[in-house]
Amino acid sequence: DIVMTQSPTSMSISVGDRVTMNCKASQNVGSNVDWYQQKTGQSPKLLIYKASNRYTGVPDRFTGSGSGTDFTFTISNMQAEDLAVYYCMQSNSYPPTFGGGTKLELK
């Protein structure tokens, strides 16, 4: 199975910050990486698909980039409502696998 390694595991941030997190695949997954947001007590929500495509209705402060084995997810202007755990997922080969998550906390 492809291993998705997310870093960092947590971040202490302030409203207005630029937030960047990474996801590294154990082998080439092309552009087949999605990013999800999961708030406490809620189900995951798709934000970015195919590495860099913003899903319908997702604010443009959320962006994704990368291909191959290295992927980056950025929140350009952190808002309080963005506090959550963010997960990457590869769907290039079965089984689909998720990263361990990056938790955003207020400083």
Add this chain to the structure above:
Amino acid sequence: AVQLVESGGGLVQPKESLKISCAASGFTFSNAAMYWVRQAPGKGLEWVARIRTKPNNYATYYADSVKGRFTISRDDSKSMVYLQMDNLKTEDTAMYYCTRRDFDYWGQGVMVTVSS
């Protein structure tokens, strides 16, 4: 609007069985592969099972951790997907989410607790 609503969770003892369900609406269910993904308390996400559509012979796929114990099925006439879980283990304790192809919509989840 697309909706996925899970039901049937609960507390069971190890080695017992449980069947959870997911009711889908708002899209052409018969055209969509469906998945179950789980999340143990305080942990990350783990894909569990997938079922494809009728043109793909309803092919099924499972995570190694549940292969031989779990069975995914669907009823296109009712827009339902199911997960039959047999020989449950304590490590199967998790929130189980139903999601559709592309993982773009997720249900609210149903909690399954396996404990003696």
